[in-house]
Amino acid sequence: MEELHRFLDGKCKISNNILTGIMALDVLFRHKPSMNYATGGRSFFTNQGSRALFGGVEVWQGYYQSARPTPRKMMINFDLNATAFYESGSLVQMVVKILNKRTVDDLRRIQDGDRPKLEKALKNLKIYVTHRGENASKRRLRITKLTSTAATHTKFEVNGVQKDVATYFQETYNKCLQYPFLPCVVVRKETCFPMEVCNIVEGQRYMRKLNEKQTADMIKFTCQPPSVRANKITQGLQILDYRQNEYMQQFGLKVSNEMAVVQARVLPAPKLQYHPTSRDASFVPNNGSWNLRDKKVATGATLGSWACVVFGSERDYPQQAVQKFLRELITTCQDTGMNIPNKILPILHSNPQGDIEKSLKQAWVRAGNLAKSQPQLILCILPNTGVALYAEIKRVSDTVIGVATQCIQGKHMFAAKKQYCANVCLKINVKLGGMNSFIDPAQVPFITQRPTILMGADVTHPAPGEQNAGRPSIAAVCASMDAKASRYAASIRFQTGRLEVITDLAEMVKERLKTFYQTCGRKPERILFYRDGVSESQFKKVLEEEIKAIKTACKSLDEKYNPTITFVVVQKRHHTRFFPMGDRESDRTGNCQPGTVVESIITHPFEFDFYLQSHPGLQGTSRPTHYHVLFDQNGFYADSLQTLSYNLCYVFARCTRAVSLVPPVYYAHLVCSRARFHATGENWSDTDSTSEGPGIANYAVVKPELLKVMYFI
Template sequence: MASITEFVKRPDFGRVGHPIRLRTNYFEVIAFPSSNIYHYDIVIIPEVPPTLNRKIFQVAENSFPGIRAVFDGRRNVYTIRPFPFGDAQALDVTMPEDNAGGRTPRTFKIMIRRVAVINMEEINRFLNGRGSISSNILTGIMVLNILIHNKPSKEHIKVGRVFYTNQGSRSLSGGVEVWQGYFQSIRPTPRKLMINVDLHATAFYESDSLVQLVAKKLNKKSVDDLRGIHNRDRTKLEKCLKNLKIFDTHRGEVASRRRFRISKLTNTPASSTKFEVNGQQIDIATYFFNTYNKRLQYPFLPCIVIRRETYLPMEVCNVVEGQHYMRKLNERQTENMIKFTCQPPSSRANKISQCIEVLNYRLNEYMQQFGFRVSNEMAIIQARVLPTPTLHYHPASKEDTFIPKDGLWNLRNKKFATGATLGSWSCAVFGSERYYPMGAIQKFIRELITTCQDTGMNIPNKNPPIQHCNPQGGIETALRQVWVKAGNLAKSKPQLILCILPNTGVSLYAEIKRVGDTVIGVASQCVQGKHMFTVKKQYCANVCLKINVKLGGMNSFINPSQMPFITQRPTILMGASVTHPAPGAENMGRPSIAAVTASMDAKAYRYAASIRVQTGRQEVISDLAEMVKELLKTFYMTCGRKPERILFYRDGVSEGQFSIVLKDETKSIKEACRSLDEKYKPTITFVVVQKRHHTRFFPTNARDGDRTGNCSSGTVVDSTIVHPFEFDFYLQSHPNLQGTSRPMHYHVLLDENVFNADSLQTLTYNLCYNFARCTRAVSIVPPVYYAHLVCARARFHASGENWSDPDTPDTPEGAGVARYAAVKTELLKTMYFM
């Protein structure tokens, strides 16, 4: 019998750990249509945006009494009963124009044509594990998604799969506000369909007068402060306002208000921007006074230009409500956004339950006609909390072996399992001696050295050379000088440059990392200047964790008996991630960065990295074979053995790309092995790790949660809300600091190592205690976490980037791939990215 999936079937259900019950943000679909659904193609002429399409179709729908059709706003219409006209029909629809200032009502031509019948019965076979996924099933589930989105699409602002409402909106500053959104998506699960409902928030422009928006954008207290806008501000403003929808307010009655898009700003103020009327030049301010008897309050502001050189003074324009703000938020806006979205689990769960009232499934006439019913209660599911692994530090520690509690521990009474030696190093202080006096720096360095030694590092050189450097420029020259000083003093190759920074700005940090990683080839450790003056043991300890690992040390390790898969035979863990440039036309030609990190020892603690720059927004890693080959060679050079097993964790692949990524990337891994030796065929397990999903867990009993009200570290779910029959599970491995925790979703696509549910879940959870730069379990398995860090670091290796201001234009198009410098080969074999 042919397999029902090209991936891995669930081998069994996990049993390890103590059982608990959780609430989750899934609502059971009690009934959905089992009869066929009719699919029609619809063309509306002339072409208009989806929002207007929906209004046009709503008028057309009245021609077919008794039939409730659902429409995706573009080309597809679905009904549970066929339309009465056979296979095709053409209609004319006249829109009663709602914003017509004496404009003639518009007429649209609609062509409807039946294109397919969708067999809904097949979905049941799939949910019960009796049939594989097919395009008919995917279409059927897509239709049900369109059905649940159909009514809210008419009542709310929709962005992607999320509906937003401005009830309870809050200002983020700078003319931008945050709206609450509701996400909903139909998910196939064992034996039933469920709706995953979650909260989301996004930024919108404030629907204020345009003048107010401009004052807020430029951070002015009032409009009067806008006199004499500088050229730089004008350029910034034009970039922010381009394509913003506005309506005019100077023609009195609401009916005549027209909507426009801003195309640009004038270089001159309204009082001196002129155009021709009846052969005479007249400025905008005079024209408005003569024509509308309106004296401009702010004639010193530039005018906005809308199509065909039509000018409007800013003060007669209002911003249309509900426009999504697509630009990157600045620091203050981000801070306010986090305050709005960061909710404890109980209040998030309550809001999700209320959301069912907002979406109002029960009184939805479209759902009623399709025979679609949904439970009003959140699903309660079975979960388990996995046992915590045992950690080991150096035997000379007072507390060398222990089991962390609640996913947390600290360095008190502990020495690193392997302490590195720091002999050749120096300190670059970015700021003048006036701000950072020598005495304060030396005191901080003494405290840092003491902490490093207390935790088991060896520091023979306790007086590194210190140099004050200019943070504004010449950073490469300064770092080279500091590097030379370290080498000359210690008479050996420098291992580390300690950099003291004046602020948290990205540009200086990025330049230090670019120079250290790609020009000099030395590890760097940055420290915030403010921490120098109040030297805290805890802060120094956190810095030591990073320094020890960068120099080749090992902070701690998991009891080998709790990771048999890694310790029994030579095994390599790999983590892969691809980061893409931020969305937006200005990033055309900017590449994506792919990184793979791999473990280099029997304790899966030390990692090496490989990086490639590839075509922007491409998910499959194009040069994976070479990257894997590099890492396998490094493993062999480090351990003297070839790995017999590969466990490959792959980040950030959506379900639609599982097939292509599995096919291309496992082929690359096998090719890499073959290229080293024709007979070399290690067994491979390929697991996708997804963090961008909307599944959340809420303890039903306070006993089963942690102090933040989240589920405990080690909570695993592999039934009820997972795939109907493939091998996947949710794991919440980390203790949370604030807000509601997000579990990771692990989905096995290939498994030549024949894991069962317990062995893979336990190994994955235990590895989360092996992350080198903190004393807590992390949310995602370390090989992937490290690959993220390597990608993020590689972004700093581009020359000519502007890291300072989210509103400054990006580098020119097509400036492409060559701008990224390569990390020095020797550094790639160390954990320089920590």
């Protein structure tokens, strides 16, 4: 503890002793709640006020707590959390919910296709039996599988005689089965029980991926305005009651019941610039958002060769409606500063369940023939929001044909609203190499005074679970291409699953430095590298290996080339939340105003880090982004890096509002998400596909011509 105090006072660096001290504190104040509540990670959960989700799952309220070192003292980071649990009670009722039936009677005809789904959902679930009195119901059993036959036809041997389960229960327990048509559950080696004598043990976490309906319900449960969240956190502290925790008393530990009050400041918004011919060519946004009225994009792309594929029949998507939408889209794109010489384009109808690759290739050929030039874009109108069709369109267009695609939901096509078309236009423009807006160069001197490249890197890992064994992690680096830092290009690699350090970073950085040089004819003299997705335990390793890789990349281009590097870790996955003290400090959603920076009291005891809430609130409580500088050769001071990072949040290409994350990292994240769709043989139809995931060899690479534009937007 003495060493920990020295660390908090900034007198020594982090060491194993200090980490052990922090962990001991974590264990100490987690000990009592873990005896009384269901736990998961650093959170504990209570079923008070739980709410049912779809399919036999319910969401429980949870509380997260973790010991955090801050300047001169230790603090507890306490926050709300929520996670999914299996509903307890009757197993039969659970089966009704999993198969989405109305009553148990509807289960008389369990389809053959439903059986594997059901077995998969119930496997490893803990149950207890209700037909053998109190003592038996205390024993916990785990389901291993279902029988392939109903209870009336599932036979086993008793004293040399074959009996079915239903008859055995009638004779042994005088219990006539209500649902003899249901299969039995198998526990341990080969012990069978009818479903109706089984109950589900309470407090089992649901570890599978939630489906769309469950996710929507979960968001409704967890999305709370700041004032409600703050009150619930206070209630959680009362449930925990640190004052009455005898284990903490024995260690002489006291914890304040009040939230920490911290000093914050609000940074001014930057001046944005659109095309000089716009009526509103340069302006300072208000409250973190603005619109495109009276504005033209800074550099409008020319769209000459394109086609439209409608995934649906002409009866559902009449030609008239499609053409009306296209007219509105073309007009909006031209009003916004794009150039569309070719207003007549081929429209093809295609079966959404059919051969997508064939349809897109056909559209590509038709577009090229009509315009007598290389096709630039295929507009796709989709009948639903399902992943499967979207994923296949992106796989084919990104890795097979090498053409940008813009997907549009059918419902938006029928509405053909100007606002929607303007948003689509922003995306199309950058996909074709245009630029939407940029920050007034005087306000980003770090980028404009000397050639400077901004890089963002992210690694996404396969989701936990056996079906994801063998899937790779995906690493992406996105980097600016010029002094306006509005256009970015990407590099992607697939690497061994769950590996946090980017294996091929040197080669990726080299590619991005070359592109910068080809675009503006100058070598970057400074590199500002934002790195996403690194936990604190990985800081040292990532810093050592990735800085080395960046330097190697520079040396491989020219032995004397030695730009200055700043390496910043960007974290969104943390439990720090800000609540404004009064109405004057808050925006209309009750959150802190965009541009709020906190750089003391709750930060690292002595390193260079800060929290920045750069976006205006939409719903719920906003999450600030944590920026932690691990390496700096560019001599940044707090204000200069905070201001630059905040200003950059205003030039995210696909919307007219400040975003919560610096764009280089946001783009790297989008590139990783998109690359997931580039696997051949992936089954997108089922969120829980049983097949093992595709390995590295199954992922196709993006065509080089697309990597130079922002195809991933």
